[in-house]
Amino acid sequence: MKRTTIVTLPDGTEATRTSATRVYTWAVMQTFDNERAQQVVTERADRLTEVLAAVRRMCQLGDYSGLVRKVSSQDGRGNKFYRSCLPGDEDDRYGYWLPDHLDEASWNEYIADALQRIERQVEIDRADVAKMAAGPRYSYAIVQWCSRQDLAMKACGNKQFTWGEYVTTTAVPCSEK
Numbered sequence: 001m002k003r004t005t006i007v008t009l010p011d012g013t014e015a016t017r018t019s020a021t022r023v024y025t026w027a028v029m030q031t032f033d034n035e036r037a038q039q040v041v042t043e044r045a046d047r048l049t050e051v052l053a054a055v056r057r058m059c060q061l062g063d064y065s066g067l068v069r070k071v072s073s074q075d076g077r078g079n080k081f082y083r084s085c086l087p088g089d090e091d092d093r094y095g096y097w098l099p100d101h102l103d104e105a106s107w108n109e110y111i112a113d114a115l116q117r118i119e120r121q122v123e124i125d126r127a128d129v130a131k132m133a134a135g136p137r138y139s140y141a142i143v144q145w146c147s148r149q150d151l152a153m154k155a156c157g158n159k160q161f162t163w164g165e166y167v168t169t170t171a172v173p174c175s176e177k
Contacts (some may be wrong), residue, residue, distance in 0.1 A: 004177040009140040016177070017145050026152035028144040028161060029172045034132040036166035041132070045125035048118050059111060145174070 005024040007015045010031070017024055143161055146152040152171035155161060161169045 005145065005174045006177050007142055007172055007174050009142075011136065011138070011140060013140075015140075015142040017142075022147065024145040024147060024174050026146040026149050027142045027172050027174050028146065028152050028155045029170055030141045030143050030161060031168045031170070032139045032141070033137070033166045033168070034135055034139060035137055037164070038129050038132045040164070040166055041125050041129050045122050045129070048122050048125070052115060052118055052122070055111065055115060143169075146171075149173075 002018050002020050003023060005017045005019070005027075007027045007029065009015060009029065015027070017027075144152070144155050146155065149171065156169045156171055
Protein backbone atom coordinates (compact mmCIF):
# COMPACT_ATOMS: atom_id res chain seq x y z
CA MET A 1 0.00 0.00 0.00
CA LYS A 2 1.38 3.39 -0.98
CA ARG A 3 1.71 6.10 1.65
CA THR A 4 1.25 9.77 0.85
CA THR A 5 3.07 12.29 3.02
CA ILE A 6 1.94 15.92 3.11
CA VAL A 7 3.52 19.20 4.18
CA THR A 8 1.42 22.35 4.26
CA LEU A 9 3.60 25.25 3.16
CA PRO A 10 3.26 28.74 4.70
CA ASP A 11 1.46 30.03 1.58
CA GLY A 12 -1.27 27.40 2.07
CA THR A 13 -0.24 25.04 -0.73
CA GLU A 14 0.58 21.42 -0.03
CA ALA A 15 3.65 19.46 -1.04
CA THR A 16 3.18 15.69 -1.27
CA ARG A 17 5.37 12.64 -1.59
CA THR A 18 4.17 9.10 -2.23
CA SER A 19 6.20 6.02 -1.36
CA ALA A 20 5.43 2.33 -1.21
CA THR A 21 8.19 1.47 1.25
CA ARG A 22 9.33 4.59 3.14
CA VAL A 23 7.77 6.62 5.91
CA TYR A 24 8.63 10.32 5.92
CA THR A 25 8.04 12.35 9.08
CA TRP A 26 10.14 15.43 8.29
CA ALA A 27 10.90 17.57 5.26
CA VAL A 28 13.51 20.21 4.45
CA MET A 29 11.84 23.38 3.21
CA GLN A 30 13.54 26.30 1.49
CA THR A 31 12.02 29.75 1.74
CA PHE A 32 13.03 32.12 -1.05
CA ASP A 33 12.83 35.84 -0.29
CA ASN A 34 12.10 37.01 -3.81
CA GLU A 35 12.43 40.69 -2.90
CA ARG A 36 15.98 40.17 -1.58
CA ALA A 37 16.77 37.92 -4.58
CA GLN A 38 15.72 40.76 -6.89
CA GLN A 39 18.18 43.08 -5.15
CA VAL A 40 21.04 40.55 -5.38
CA VAL A 41 20.40 39.71 -9.04
CA THR A 42 19.97 43.39 -9.98
CA GLU A 43 23.29 44.22 -8.27
CA ARG A 44 24.99 41.40 -10.20
CA ALA A 45 23.50 42.55 -13.52
CA ASP A 46 24.63 46.13 -12.81
CA ARG A 47 28.15 44.92 -11.91
CA LEU A 48 28.35 42.86 -15.10
CA THR A 49 27.20 45.85 -17.14
CA GLU A 50 30.10 47.81 -15.61
CA VAL A 51 32.44 44.92 -16.51
CA LEU A 52 31.25 45.10 -20.12
CA ALA A 53 31.91 48.83 -20.25
CA ALA A 54 35.39 48.44 -18.72
CA VAL A 55 36.39 45.67 -21.13
CA ARG A 56 35.12 47.64 -24.11
CA ARG A 57 37.17 50.68 -22.96
CA MET A 58 40.28 48.48 -22.63
CA CYS A 59 39.70 47.07 -26.11
CA GLN A 60 39.30 50.54 -27.63
CA LEU A 61 42.62 51.53 -26.08
CA GLY A 62 44.22 48.27 -27.24
CA ASP A 63 45.31 47.53 -23.65
CA TYR A 64 44.81 43.84 -22.90
CA SER A 65 47.18 43.73 -19.90
CA GLY A 66 44.32 44.07 -17.41
CA LEU A 67 42.69 40.94 -18.77
CA VAL A 68 45.38 38.48 -17.69
CA ARG A 69 45.90 37.39 -14.12
CA LYS A 70 49.39 36.45 -13.00
CA VAL A 71 48.30 32.92 -12.06
CA SER A 72 50.03 30.47 -14.32
CA SER A 73 49.86 26.76 -14.94
CA GLN A 74 51.83 24.29 -17.01
CA ASP A 75 50.59 21.30 -18.93
CA GLY A 76 52.55 18.05 -19.19
CA ARG A 77 54.51 19.32 -22.20
CA GLY A 78 55.83 22.42 -20.44
CA ASN A 79 53.48 24.89 -22.16
CA LYS A 80 52.56 27.83 -19.93
CA PHE A 81 49.03 29.10 -19.53
CA TYR A 82 47.67 32.17 -17.78
CA ARG A 83 44.27 32.70 -16.24
CA SER A 84 42.38 35.46 -17.96
CA CYS A 85 40.14 37.67 -15.90
CA LEU A 86 37.73 40.48 -16.46
CA PRO A 87 37.64 43.62 -14.30
CA GLY A 88 35.01 43.22 -11.58
CA ASP A 89 34.57 39.47 -12.14
CA GLU A 90 35.25 38.47 -8.52
CA ASP A 91 33.65 35.05 -8.94
CA ASP A 92 35.92 34.30 -11.92
CA ARG A 93 32.91 33.00 -13.86
CA TYR A 94 34.03 34.36 -17.22
CA GLY A 95 37.74 33.61 -17.21
CA TYR A 96 39.70 31.31 -19.49
CA TRP A 97 43.06 29.59 -19.40
CA LEU A 98 45.00 31.25 -22.20
CA PRO A 99 48.27 30.23 -23.87
CA ASP A 100 51.38 32.20 -22.97
CA HIS A 101 51.48 34.01 -26.32
CA LEU A 102 48.32 35.12 -28.09
CA ASP A 103 48.09 36.84 -31.42
CA GLU A 104 45.66 39.69 -32.09
CA ALA A 105 43.04 37.40 -33.67
CA SER A 106 43.03 35.08 -30.65
CA TRP A 107 42.61 38.01 -28.26
CA ASN A 108 39.72 39.32 -30.32
CA GLU A 109 38.08 35.89 -30.35
CA TYR A 110 38.51 35.50 -26.58
CA ILE A 111 37.14 38.96 -25.86
CA ALA A 112 34.18 38.57 -28.23
CA ASP A 113 33.24 35.28 -26.58
CA ALA A 114 33.62 36.68 -23.05
CA LEU A 115 31.54 39.75 -23.89
CA GLN A 116 28.85 37.60 -25.49
CA ARG A 117 28.62 35.37 -22.39
CA ILE A 118 28.39 38.38 -20.08
CA GLU A 119 25.73 40.07 -22.23
CA ARG A 120 23.70 36.85 -22.17
CA GLN A 121 24.03 36.63 -18.37
CA VAL A 122 22.82 40.22 -18.00
CA GLU A 123 19.79 39.40 -20.19
CA ILE A 124 19.02 36.32 -18.07
CA ASP A 125 19.40 38.30 -14.84
CA ARG A 126 17.10 41.09 -16.03
CA ALA A 127 14.47 38.52 -17.11
CA ASP A 128 14.74 36.77 -13.72
CA VAL A 129 14.21 40.07 -11.90
CA ALA A 130 11.08 40.72 -13.96
CA LYS A 131 9.70 37.25 -13.10
CA MET A 132 10.45 37.73 -9.40
CA ALA A 133 8.79 41.15 -9.39
CA ALA A 134 5.61 39.64 -10.83
CA GLY A 135 5.49 36.85 -8.22
CA PRO A 136 4.86 36.68 -4.48
CA ARG A 137 7.26 38.05 -1.84
CA TYR A 138 8.12 34.54 -0.64
CA SER A 139 8.12 31.20 -2.44
CA TYR A 140 8.66 27.75 -0.95
CA ALA A 141 10.05 24.39 -2.01
CA ILE A 142 10.57 21.04 -0.33
CA VAL A 143 14.09 19.95 -1.23
CA GLN A 144 14.36 16.74 0.79
CA TRP A 145 12.13 14.29 2.64
CA CYS A 146 13.46 12.58 5.78
CA SER A 147 12.46 9.74 8.07
CA ARG A 148 13.85 11.40 11.22
CA GLN A 149 14.13 14.90 12.63
CA ASP A 150 17.90 14.67 13.14
CA LEU A 151 18.37 13.86 9.45
CA ALA A 152 16.24 16.85 8.45
CA MET A 153 18.22 19.14 10.78
CA LYS A 154 21.49 17.80 9.37
CA ALA A 155 20.25 18.45 5.81
CA CYS A 156 19.42 22.05 6.76
CA GLY A 157 23.13 22.66 7.35
CA ASN A 158 24.16 20.94 4.11
CA LYS A 159 25.90 23.31 1.70
CA GLN A 160 23.76 21.87 -1.08
CA PHE A 161 20.72 23.57 0.48
CA THR A 162 22.27 26.70 2.02
CA TRP A 163 23.15 28.80 -1.02
CA GLY A 164 22.32 32.45 -1.48
CA GLU A 165 21.65 35.11 1.09
CA TYR A 166 17.98 35.15 0.09
CA VAL A 167 17.28 31.48 0.89
CA THR A 168 16.42 30.08 4.32
CA THR A 169 16.34 26.35 4.99
CA THR A 170 14.23 24.84 7.79
CA ALA A 171 13.06 21.39 8.92
CA VAL A 172 9.28 21.00 9.00
CA PRO A 173 7.16 18.08 10.30
CA CYS A 174 5.03 16.04 7.87
CA SER A 175 1.73 14.26 8.19
CA GLU A 176 0.22 11.25 6.42
CA LYS A 177 -2.74 11.66 4.15
